[in-house]
Amino acid sequence: MPNDGDNPGSGRPRILVCGWAGAGNLGDELLTDWVVSEIEAAGGSVVLTSRSFDDTRRRHPSVSPTRWGGRDIMAVLHRVDGVVIGPGGIIQDNTSLWSLPGHLVKAFVARLRNVPTAGVGLGAEPLTRRSSRWLLRRAIGGAVGVAVRDEPSARALAAARVTSTVGADLVFDLDPIGGFDQSGREEIVVAIGPRLR
Numbered sequence: 538m539p540n541d542g543d544n545p546g547s548g549r550p551r552i553l554v555c556g557w558a559g560a561g562n563l564g565d566e567l568l569t570d571w572v573v574s575e576i577e578a579a580g581g582s583v584v585l586t587s588r589s590f591d592d593t594r595r596r597h598p599s600v601s602p603t604r605w606g607g608r609d610i611m612a613v614l615h616r617v618d619g620v621v622i623g624p625g626g627i628i629q630d631n632t633s634l635w636s637l638p639g640h641l642v643k644a645f646v647a648r649l650r651n652v653p654t655a656g657v658g659l660g661a662e663p664l665t666r667r668s669s670r671w672l673l674r675r676a677i678g679g680a681v682g683v684a685v686r687d688e689p690s691a692r693a694l695a696a697a698r699v700t701s702t703v704g705a706d707l708v709f710d711l712d713p714i715g716g717f718d719q720s721g722r723e724e725i726v727v728a729i730g731p732r733l734r
Contacts, residue, residue, distance in 0.1 A: 549582040550618040551601075555610075555643045556625055558597070559589030566596060568624035568658055573597055576621075584613055586643075610643050620647040622677060624658030628693070630669040631662065637669050641676040648676060656683035656701070661693035670697040 554572055557565035573583050583600040587593035593602040603613045614620070622644045630637045647654045656677050664670050674697055677683050683701040685691050694701045 549580055551584055551616060552576050552581045552619045552621060553584045553586070553603075553610075553613055553617040553643065553647075554600075554621045554624075555586045556621075556623055557588075558585050558602075559587035559592045561588075561592075565625045569597070572621065572624045572657060573600060581619075584617055586610065611646065614643070614646055614650060614652065617647075617652060619653045619655070619681075620644055622654065622656045622659065626659060628659055628661035628664070628673065628690075630664050630666050637664070637672060641672055644676040644680070645672065648680075653681045655681045656685075658704075659683065659685050659690065659701075660687070661685060661690040663693045664697055673697045673699055 554569070554576070556569050556572065558569045569585070573585070576583050577599065583597070585593060585597060585600040585602050586605050587602040588605060590602050590604075593600065603609050620643055622641065626640060628637065628640065644654045644656075654677060664673065673694070678697075678699045683694065683699060684704045685694065685701045686704065688703055691701050691703050
């Protein structure tokens with residue numbers, strides 16, 4: 538889609554990233570850092586769904602934030618060249634009837650409008666509802682690409698007849714955060730449960 542004036546003169550493709558920016562989760566923010574840097578390095582311009590504009594503008598000054606609400610997303614879908622579902626998030630339907638539709642509606646509408654769509658860094662659980670499997674197939678089945686972070690996620694998507702590629706969790710592609718450990722060791726810290734001691 539040609540530039541519509543929202544990013545005048547850049548000529549760069551605009552990519553809507555539908556992850557979990559601004560939701561207060563450090564892991565999701567780190568994954569968002571990764572996808573923003575990858576898209577910008579490839580010459581794209583990022584439109585980022587956000588739960589908190591202030592946090593998103595502070596953390597990602599180069600992106601154009603947009604709200605999570607349906608009306609805002611539908612307006613943005615007319616002005617983007619591609620949609621990325623993720624990074625992060627779990628494709629599942631066991632917490633709420635509305636969880637999966639809320640996660641996938643942007644991809645579903647993008648596909649209806651022939652906007653290229655991809656899924657990046659996703660996790661998935663087996664879907665219990667037939668309607669959930671149908672929605673998943675319509676939203677990301679046949680997408681440009683769907684990358685999941687482990688074999689169980691790939692099996693869960695395959696059960697819904699969605700083809701995916703298994704890749705390493707995107708956190709392994711992040712640059713180390715310096716200044717915390719003066720010993721020079723490289724390490725990964727994993728927090729399990731509500732607190733990290």
